[in-house]
Amino acid sequence: MNLSLKNQDLLRESPRIKFNKFLDWVRTPHVFLGLLLLVVLAYFVIAPFWEILKTTFVVHRIDVRRIPGSQAGDFTFFYWHRALISEMRINLFYKPLMNTLVVSAGYTALAMLVGIILAYLVVRTNIPFKKFIANTAIIPYIIPSWPMAMAWLTLVRSDVGSGGTPGIIQFVTGIALPNWIAYGPVPMIIILAINYFAYTYLLFAAALSTMDSQLEESAMMYGATKFTIFRRIILPLMFPALGSAFILTFSKGLGTFGVPAFLGIPRRYYVLSTILYAQMQNQRVAEGFVAAIAMVVLALILIYLNNRIIGARKQFTTMSGKATKSQPIDLGKWKNPIAVFVILFLLACSLLPVGLLFYQTLMARMGDYSFSNFTSHWWIGTDRSFMEGHIGILRNPRVWAATWNTIWLGLFTGLGSAALGVLLGYAISRGRGTKLALLLEQASFLPFLIPGIAFGGIYLSMSASRMGPFPPLYGTFFLLILVSTMKRLPNATRSGTSAMMQVGIELEEAAYMHGSSWVRAFKTILMPLTKSGFMAGFILTFIGTMKALSLIILLYTPSTIILPVMTFEYANRELRQMSDGIAVIVVIIVIFGTWLSRRMTGTDLSKGFGGGK
Amino acid sequence: MPDIKLTNLIKKFGDVTAVDNLNVTIPDGSFFTLLGPSGCGKTTTLRMIAGLEKPTAGKIEIGKQLVFDSVTWTVVPPGKRNVGLVFQSYALWPHMTVYDNISFPLRIQKLSRDQIQKKVDGVMNQVKITGLEKRYPSELSGGQQQRVAVARELVTGVEVLSMDEPLGNLDAQLRLEMRTELKRLHKATGQTILYVTHDQLEAMTMSTHVAVMKDGLLQQLSHPDDIYASPANTFIAEFIGSLPINLFNVEVMEGIAYNNDLKLKLELPGKFKSINGKAILGIRPENLSVVNNPTKTSVLGSVDSSLPAGSEVLIKVSVGEIGLNIKEKRGMNLEMDSTVHVDLDMEEACFFDSITGNNLLTVPGEQKATKKKATAQ
Numbered sequence: 001m002n003l004s005l006k007n008q009d010l011l012r013e014s015p016r017i018k019f020n021k022f023l024d025w026v027r028t029p030h031v032f033l034g035l036l037l038l039v040v041l042a043y044f045v046i047a048p049f050w051e052i053l054k055t056t057f058v059v060h061r062i063d064v065r066r067i068p069g070s071q072a073g074d075f076t077f078f079y080w081h082r083a084l085i086s087e088m089r090i091n092l093f094y095k096p097l098m099n100t101l102v103v104s105a106g107y108t109a110l111a112m113l114v115g116i117i118l119a120y121l122v123v124r125t126n127i128p129f130k131k132f133i134a135n136t137a138i139i140p141y142i143i144p145s146w147p148m149a150m151a152w153l154t155l156v157r158s159d160v161g162s163g164g165t166p167g168i169i170q171f172v173t174g175i176a177l178p179n180w181i182a183y184g185p186v187p188m189i190i191i192l193a194i195n196y197f198a199y200t201y202l203l204f205a206a207a208l209s210t211m212d213s214q215l216e217e218s219a220m221m222y223g224a225t226k227f228t229i230f231r232r233i234i235l236p237l238m239f240p241a242l243g244s245a246f247i248l249t250f251s252k253g254l255g256t257f258g259v260p261a262f263l264g265i266p267r268r269y270y271v272l273s274t275i276l277y278a279q280m281q282n283q284r285v286a287e288g289f290v291a292a293i294a295m296v297v298l299a300l301i302l303i304y305l306n307n308r309i310i311g312a313r314k315q316f317t318t319m320s321g322k323a324t325k326s327q328p329i330d331l332g333k334w335k336n337p338i339a340v341f342v343i344l345f346l347l348a349c350s351l352l353p354v355g356l357l358f359y360q361t362l363m364a365r366m367g368d369y370s371f372s373n374f375t376s377h378w379w380i381g382t383d384r385s386f387m388e389g390h391i392g393i394l395r396n397p398r399v400w401a402a403t404w405n406t407i408w409l410g411l412f413t414g415l416g417s418a419a420l421g422v423l424l425g426y427a428i429s430r431g432r433g434t435k436l437a438l439l440l441e442q443a444s445f446l447p448f449l450i451p452g453i454a455f456g457g458i459y460l461s462m463s464a465s466r467m468g469p470f471p472p473l474y475g476t477f478f479l480l481i482l483v484s485t486m487k488r489l490p491n492a493t494r495s496g497t498s499a500m501m502q503v504g505i506e507l508e509e510a511a512y513m514h515g516s517s518w519v520r521a522f523k524t525i526l527m528p529l530t531k532s533g534f535m536a537g538f539i540l541t542f543i544g545t546m547k548a549l550s551l552i553i554l555l556y557t558p559s560t561i562i563l564p565v566m567t568f569e570y571a572n573r574e575l576r577q578m579s580d581g582i583a584v585i586v587v588i589i590v591i592f593g594t595w596l597s598r599r600m601t602g603t604d605l606s607k608g609f610g611g612g613k
Numbered sequence: 614m615p616d617i618k619l620t621n622l623i624k625k626f627g628d629v630t631a632v633d634n635l636n637v638t639i640p641d642g643s644f645f646t647l648l649g650p651s652g653c654g655k656t657t658t659l660r661m662i663a664g665l666e667k668p669t670a671g672k673i674e675i676g677k678q679l680v681f682d683s684v685t686w687t688v689v690p691p692g693k694r695n696v697g698l699v700f701q702s703y704a705l706w707p708h709m710t711v712y713d714n715i716s717f718p719l720r721i722q723k724l725s726r727d728q729i730q731k732k733v734d735g736v737m738n739q740v741k742i743t744g745l746e747k748r749y750p751s752e753l754s755g756g757q758q759q760r761v762a763v764a765r766e767l768v769t770g771v772e773v774l775s776m777d778e779p780l781g782n783l784d785a786q787l788r789l790e791m792r793t794e795l796k797r798l799h800k801a802t803g804q805t806i807l808y809v810t811h812d813q814l815e816a817m818t819m820s821t822h823v824a825v826m827k828d829g830l831l832q833q834l835s836h837p838d839d840i841y842a843s844p845a846n847t848f849i850a851e852f853i854g855s856l857p858i859n860l861f862n863v864e865v866m867e868g869i870a871y872n873n874d875l876k877l878k879l880e881l882p883g884k885f886k887s888i889n890g891k892a893i894l895g896i897r898p899e900n901l902s903v904v905n906n907p908t909k910t911s912v913l914g915s916v917d918s919s920l921p922a923g924s925e926v927l928i929k930v931s932v933g934e935i936g937l938n939i940k941e942k943r944g945m946n947l948e949m950d951s952t953v954h955v956d957l958d959m960e961e962a963c964f965f966d967s968i969t970g971n972n973l974l975t976v977p978g979e980q981k982a983t984k985k986k987a988t989a990q
Contacts, residue, residue, distance in 0.1 A: 017686050
């Protein structure tokens with residue numbers, strides 16, 4: 001019809017109109033903001049990612065002698081060859097890779113076993129003290145993992161072999177536990193499992209409570225035993241939830257640094273994250289980044305698997321959306337013994353480690369746990385002649401400086417990432433479906449793939465020279481804030497996006513209708529309405545920063561040191577009491593922060609959590 | 614006060630054309646309704662006039678002000694168009710009290726505290742929500758929320774008040790009440806009201822002008838009575854009216870409509886003398902009646918169902934393959950499967966082209982003059 005011809009005429013645009021339309025597009029608030037943020041992300045997230053890759057293919061100045069006929073900056077396969085093919089390959093790459101896989105598989109299996117049993121007991125049986133159990137089960141997840149590793153050592157160390165100081169068990173019983181219990185894969189698996197069983201517990205409990213209990217009851221009508229029902233009905237139905245729990249748990253511990261550092265490095269048992277650290281310490285940056293890339297690839301494989309599993313999950317229709325109240329399974333005479341056992345176990349995973357650390361700080365000399373060895377020196381002592389010239393933690397200006405550094409780092413990182421998260425969330429949610437929004441979403445997710453230690457490493461090398469608009473930042477506190485903020489971006493962006501999605505676009509448009517500017521609409525409408533999301537993101541980041549060891553360990557200087565790093569430093573110098581005391585302070589801050597966030601935002605970790613990524 | 618003139622307005626979202634070359638003048642002071650099924654482009658049109666959406670091509674003038682022109686790329690921002698908009702969800706800011714919500718536009722205009730107080734009091738009195746100043750939106754009923762939303766638009770004295778399905782979230786009783794109120798409001802303020810709805814009953818009851826849209830194209834623009842009595846095509850005929858219109862094929866020869874399958878032979882009034890050949894006959898249920906004896910315009914059928922509905926009885930009669938919907942006065946009670954004569958009031962019938970579906974008596978493009986001037990090119 002000639003109408004459509006006419007449309008074609010109407011739609012013809014001159015270059016000037018096209019340019020004007022383009023200008024108009026750029027001036028759209030979410031586009032303008034999005035482009036601005038894209039520049040920020042390009043500098044601080046995409047560039048580091050690229051830098052890691054590049055570093056492994058370029059000859060470094062210190063390696064010119066090792067690579068005959070090369071000049072700094074030349075393209076080379078030297079590092080990849082060295083890691084994957086040369087005779088060094090076993091110790092540099094394959095062994096740490098295998099160790100990583102073994103430890104990850106081990107703790108994942110153990111964590112899932114514990115999580116499944118706990119969830120089943122809490123959701124499906126008549127076990128007493130349900131609420132207490134449900135709340136206590138979350139604590140090991142809140143406490144950072146490396147203090148637990150330190151507590152473990154306090155418990156099981158022995159003086160066999162390398163002549164370390166004895167732990168409590170040896171002191172009390174006289175039995176020297178073999179070294180493999182204190183160091184290496186076994187304790188790593190145990191500690192990480194304790195730390196991460198909460199994921200399985202939460203996901204499995206949520207899935208269980210939405211499962212239609214009639215499926216179970218009909219099996220019971222045919223005379224199936226409780227165990228058969230669990231094995232043949234419940235577990236298969238729960239498979240998707242368990243799949244998610246598996247991926248989450250496995251990927252969470254993949255890049256973990258603290259536990260393998262405390263429990264592996266002293267006995268030269270390396271995983272990818274610790275070999276990366278060792279390489280960086282030895283100025284072997286490129287070899288270190290090969291390990292980092294291996295970790296990124298592993299993370300990508302897991303994300304791919306996760307998407308596959310979540311895809312399959314949608315096909316399950318056996319679970320009705322509504323929670324059906326099912327008859328709890330009667331544990332009979334085992335009810336109380338099981339409850340006691342579970343509570344003891346949970347206390348051993350939460351109170352005991354902190355208690356052990358605190359106990360150790362009361363010991364004048366290491367290895368002697370008797371009352372006669374008690375002292376308050378490590379906390380409030382003033383006598384410098386006592387031990388290597390250290391005064392009590394609470395009087396030590398270095399500790400106080402580090403405490404304030406940690407709190408300031410948490411505050412600034414929390415503010416920075418929550419603000420970036422809200423702005424990114426705005427650009428992503430308002431531009432939903434556009435290429436720009438997708439790009440922002442993906443770029444802001446990148447830091448999740450890069451292990452903390454590698455992220456720190458790349459900022460270390462980047463901070464030696466100008467970074468974007470910034471002068472060389474090495475040694476500044478700002479560098480720590482910057483790196484922590486960028487590392488937290490994936491979490492911050494997710495919570496920012498979901499907060500923004502909840503504010504209908506018409507609330508904003510109504511303001512524009514009355515002549516409000518974007519800034520005014522953002523300030524008077526969007527900010528107040530996303531306040532609680534902002535606060536939640538802020539506090540979670542604050543707590544996360546308190547635990548951050550791997551990210552900062554390569555970047556700190558004496559004046560910018562933070563508490564987790566200080567713990568690590570003192571532990572390396574075998575000043576256990578100092579190190580443990582500081583760890584106790586960190587745990588207290590973290591638990592207080594979590595409690596505060598629950599009070600302020602009403603978020604309840606025991607009632608589910610936002611994916612944990 | 615201004616007419617709103619849309620010229621060659623086109624809006625594309627990617628490859629989808631939401632509004633297809635729309636040319637309409639919305640007369641000053643009218644209650645102008647954009648009516649159509651979801652996805653027909655009515656809301657997009659409203660949003661383009663309000664300034665929240667930029668047309669792909671075309672021109673929008675509000676009175677003497679050119680607010681959008683794709684050729685010179687003139688874009689006036691929404692706040693400067695003197696158009697108010699009541700959103701479907703009301704878009705009341707949940708963190709502000711009623712008073713803060715309503716006074717927001719005035720604070721943007723930097724009026725003094727006293728002026729704001731006076732204006733807000735006035736407008737709250739006008740929409741009958743005095744006393745709710747300190748409440749938050751979540752503490753209001755649906756009807757009250759709606760009034761607050763209207764008050765927020767009225768407070769600046771906008772010349773055009775546009776509304777996007779404002780009654781959609783209310784229950785039936787309240788909807789009826791609000792229709793009356795809106796009609797009174799229109800009379801009291803004399804503002805141009807631009808109203809978007811998919812509910813034909815709302816359009817019929819309140820509007821001075823109705824523009825029916827489908828797939829981005831304007832179908833008919835006229836007075837509601839006109840649209841009801843002589844729909845421009847079968848789409849409108851079926852879309853308008855609470856009960857579905859009866860449509861069936863006939864062949865017209867020398868003033869008589871035949872349908873052999875239905876054993877139908879109807880004598881047509883003089884106004885249809887120009888019609889010849891195949892056509893679709895449309896007749897509304899209230900223009901059919903059950904009679905005792907055959908007439909020149911009656912058919913024989915059997916009663917499918919007879920549903921008393923209080924004030925009326927809805928009867929379905931099968932004639933051959935087709936079912937006729939009949940609306941009768943209360944009290945009529947017909948035995949199911951009994952045979953009855955149905956008389957068709959042919960004065961009220963319409964004839965449509967059997968292929969295009971266009972009304973054979975209205976020339977395409979020509980619109981009847983209505984009470985106020987309404988034009989569509």
